[in-house]
Amino acid sequence: MKTRAAVYREPNVPLDIVELDICNLAPQDVLVRITHSGICHSDLHVYHGSRDWETPMILGHEGAGVVEDVGEGVTGIKSGDRVVLSLVASCGRCRSCAAGFANRCQVLPAFPIGTYYDGGHRFEKDGEVHHSFCTVGSFAEHAVVHFSKAVRVPDDVGLDVACLVGCGVPTGVGSAVNTAQVRRGSTCVVYGCGGVGLNVIQGCRLMGAAEIVAVDLLDDKLALAERFGATRTLNATDDDPVAAVMELTGGRGADYAFEVIGTGATYKNAWNSIGMGGLAVMVGGPPAGTPFHIDATEIYFGKALTGSMYGNSSPARDFPWIFDLYRSGELLLDELITQHRPLNDVTAALDELDTGGVVRTVLDIGEE
Numbered sequence: 001m002k003t004r005a006a007v008y009r010e011p012n013v014p015l016d017i018v019e020l021d022i023c024n025l026a027p028q029d030v031l032v033r034i035t036h037s038g039i040c041h042s043d044l045h046v047y048h049g050s051r052d053w054e055t056p057m058i059l060g061h062e063g064a065g066v067v068e069d070v071g072e073g074v075t076g077i078k079s080g081d082r083v084v085l086s087l088v089a090s091c092g093r094c095r096s097c098a099a100g101f102a103n104r105c106q107v108l109p110a111f112p113i114g115t116y117y118d119g120g121h122r123f124e125k126d127g128e129v130h131h132s133f134c135t136v137g138s139f140a141e142h143a144v145v146h147f148s149k150a151v152r153v154p155d156d157v158g159l160d161v162a163c164l165v166g167c168g169v170p171t172g173v174g175s176a177v178n179t180a181q182v183r184r185g186s187t188c189v190v191y192g193c194g195g196v197g198l199n200v201i202q203g204c205r206l207m208g209a210a211e212i213v214a215v216d217l218l219d220d221k222l223a224l225a226e227r228f229g230a231t232r233t234l235n236a237t238d239d240d241p242v243a244a245v246m247e248l249t250g251g252r253g254a255d256y257a258f259e260v261i262g263t264g265a266t267y268k269n270a271w272n273s274i275g276m277g278g279l280a281v282m283v284g285g286p287p288a289g290t291p292f293h294i295d296a297t298e299i300y301f302g303k304a305l306t307g308s309m310y311g312n313s314s315p316a317r318d319f320p321w322i323f324d325l326y327r328s329g330e331l332l333l334d335e336l337i338t339q340h341r342p343l344n345d346v347t348a349a350l351d352e353l354d355t356g357g358v359v360r361t362v363l364d365i366g367e368e
């Protein structure tokens, strides 16, 4: 069987749209006909060659579609099911999974390499192996995923918005709900109001934060941040955001700061924005080797720091309530979508994310 996919080969070279052969399904595989895929900043990191990625690689990891076929060992999901594809695969039985951290599954670590859980691959062209980013590879007409990565979408939720629940939504909302467990009435600062940061903001709102300070360099992102629940906005182009946060909190510092960009400088700003007893949650992925210096006495006096890969989300636990809150109007998803584009325009859409005018582009790849 054949499919069409957008393939990364070298940094900053337009993705190749090519026809590929789909390999035979392994027993735990699910074949999904992709209808929509979001474009996330992590796709842009790969496109810019942020590290030595396995190539050629099908990009995209925010996909949704319809199950076309399943391997003989698959349970709980069948042909015809409408699904969103999770970034993480999980066995459901290891210590991490049992503790509610499917994002750190010890048996099926699927992020962010291109090789499948059994060491294999699922796509080829003239015998050449093609990897799949996050073992999703959703910039394609088909994806093959471990069955734990395919999560059913309620009938009344469109796959065009459901695809965003593959990465940006659980990463952001989960960072506030699962990782920080934001206390009601607290003060939160969010650095970066892109596709993930806006979801951190709405996660803080859902948890009942009293103040949510949004920081970005772009006024249009800050206007959106207000729509998602920010109570104040700061443009870091003109002002020192840390000084502004200190002034806003009467010198105490915030209870929580979220870094949702992925640079050493903004890691530092987030850390410097919290007070004693505060928690800094680093959501953005910095380039490997980025230094980040902390004065040990700050830790001694009670400042805390943690990472939040995938918002510490467990798809089977978290996606259902995310969809429920969307249906009740408490969680905004449609507002994250700036534009729709066909698969052929994927490179142009990556460039648009880079220049800052876009929150999420959704690629329309197939009919629902």
Ligand code: APR
Residues within 6 Å of the ligand: 040, 041, 042, 168, 171, 191, 192, 193, 194, 195, 196, 197, 215, 216, 217, 218, 221, 236, 260, 261, 262, 266, 283, 284, 285, 286, 353, 356, 358, 359
């Ligand atoms: N200060 C404040 N805001 C900044 C700064 C800065 N120094 N630099 C960039 N920004 C803003 C951008 O203007 C943009 O609105 O950060 C936002 C980043 O948003 P996106 O590009 O949409 O990225 P997103 O998909 O949200 O991902 C952010 O999270 O998942 C991780 O590692 C991933 O690095 C990525 C990060």
Ligand code: ZN
Residues within 6 Å of the ligand: 040, 041, 042, 043, 061, 167, 168
């Ligand atoms: Zn992502």
Ligand code: ZN
Residues within 6 Å of the ligand: 090, 091, 092, 093, 094, 095, 096, 097, 098, 104, 105, 106, 107, 108
């Ligand atoms: Zn596990």
